[in-house]
Amino acid sequence: MGEVLVVTSGKGGVGKTTTTANIGTGLALAGKKVVLIDTDIGLRNLDVVMGLENRIVYDLVDVVEGSCRVKQALIKDKRYEGLFLLPAAQTRDKTAVKPEQMLKLCEELKDEFDLVLIDCPAGIEQGFKNAIAGANRAIVVTTPEVSAVRDADRIIGLLEANDLRNPKLLINRVRVDMVKRGDMMTIDDIIDILAIDLIGVVPDDEKIVVSTNKGEPAVTDSKSIAGQAYRNITKRILGEDVPILDLEADEGFLVKIKKMFGMKTT
Amino acid sequence: MILDLSKIFGKSKSSKDVAKERLQLVLIHDRANVSPQFLEMVKGEIIKVISNYMEIDESALDIQLTRTKNEEGDRVVPALIANIPIRNVKNSGK
Ligand SMILES: Nc1ncnc2c1ncn2[C@@H]1O[C@H](COP(=O)(O)OP(=O)(O)OP(=O)(O)O)[C@@H](O)[C@H]1O
Numbered sequence: 001m002g003e004v005l006v007v008t009s010g011k012g013g014v015g016k017t018t019t020t021a022n023i024g025t026g027l028a029l030a031g032k033k034v035v036l037i038d039t040d041i042g043l044r045n046l047d048v049v050m051g052l053e054n055r056i057v058y059d060l061v062d063v064v065e066g067s068c069r070v071k072q073a074l075i076k077d078k079r080y081e082g083l084f085l086l087p088a089a090q091t092r093d094k095t096a097v098k099p100e101q102m103l104k105l106c107e108e109l110k111d112e113f114d115l116v117l118i119d120c121p122a123g124i125e126q127g128f129k130n131a132i133a134g135a136n137r138a139i140v141v142t143t144p145e146v147s148a149v150r151d152a153d154r155i156i157g158l159l160e161a162n163d164l165r166n167p168k169l170l171i172n173r174v175r176v177d178m179v180k181r182g183d184m185m186t187i188d189d190i191i192d193i194l195a196i197d198l199i200g201v202v203p204d205d206e207k208i209v210v211s212t213n214k215g216e217p218a219v220t221d222s223k224s225i226a227g228q229a230y231r232n233i234t235k236r237i238l239g240e241d242v243p244i245l246d247l248e249a250d251e252g253f254l255v256k257i258k259k260m261f262g263m264k265t266t
Numbered sequence: 267m268i269l270d271l272s273k274i275f276g277k278s279k280s281s282k283d284v285a286k287e288r289l290q291l292v293l294i295h296d297r298a299n300v301s302p303q304f305l306e307m308v309k310g311e312i313i314k315v316i317s318n319y320m321e322i323d324e325s326a327l328d329i330q331l332t333r334t335k336n337e338e339g340d341r342v343v344p345a346l347i348a349n350i351p352i353r354n355v356k357n358s359g360k
Pocket residue numbers: 009011012013014015016017018019040045120121122172173174202203204205206208209212226
């Protein structure tokens with residue numbers, strides 16, 4: 001029996017879709033059978049981030065309305081064994097799906113897949129309620145900014161109120177240079193404030209944009225630092241104990257990662 | 267008068283420390299306001315404790331979360347303010 005993991009944030013644009021695509025691909029590379037569900041109805045994006053936009057026939061709304069069978073709507077990613085996408089509908093809105101329908105769908109997919117990954121839309125309205133309805137684990141994505149952290153706190157409260165205990169924190173778009181000059185909150189500052197466990201830290205990395213341009217998640221790029229961060233997060237999701245890279249150590253993040261890869265540190 | 271030496275020497279607080287402080291403050295309010303039961307629970311407990319020592323007007327009891335200056339007057343801190351009208355103080359058997 002599989003698990004249902006929702007990727008959520010409250011604030012928009014902090015990296016939920018990027019995270020879902022990378023973790024999903026990472027899990028498939030680790031040999032898991034994974035399905036990604038885009039619940040951002042009306043603003044679908046996971047399809048383009050995954051590079052699967054040309055293969056959509058049916059979508060999430062078709063499935064819950066019974067216009068097609070679940071199997072028909074799942075797009076199989078031919079590049080990675082065991083990876084599937086259920087795209088959002090683009091011409092409908094969030095009210096086209098109800099939480100009970102999502103719950104039922106998740107229950108069904110759990111029998112078939114090791115992991116069901118849900119990309120949540122921004123906000124705390126219906127789309128959020130749909131996304132968390134069938135979930136039993138949650139990752140809260142934030143960036144090291146006041147507004148994103150504040151919204152993350154709100155989401156953590158809502159998750160707990162909905163019996164999704166122990167959500168894990170993913171801090172995205174960390175910039176070591178800014179942290180060093182005291183212009184960006186540190187990982188410890190953010191954990192201090194939100195008081196939940198950390199699942200990982202992803203640096204701000206141009207490679208994310210490049211990989212999105214191409215529709216190939218950065219987790220598959222051995223040269224991308226963000227890709228490495230997502231590979232570590234994938235391992236942690238699978239229960240492996242991978243140390244979190246220490247941003248505050250003297251030598252800094254980039255140097256450490258370069259050392260890890262055996263690259264020259266200039 | 268208290269001189270802020272850090273200002274004179276141009277060593278101001280880093281922006282991330284400002285961010286952290288502001289967040290901590292705003293979240294105390296967010297967290298309390300998000301759960302409407304929160305203040306009611308605090309109120310209930312306060313009534314229970316105070317009633318051991320004095321008779322209070324429960325219906326007029328007012329409790330709120332607000333902001334106030336700290337003792338040094340250099341920072342805003344969250345404060346729980348309770349206005350508890352006392353009807354009578356119990357004679358606690360001296
Ligand atoms: N670590 C990173 N480094 C650089 N750019 C990033 C990083 N993470 C995300 N981005 C960029 O930030 C933008 C928003 O990311 P994404 O679409 O994943 O956010 P989202 O939370 O899903 O947004 P929405 O709330 O609109 O669904 C994208 O352009 C993405 O390429």
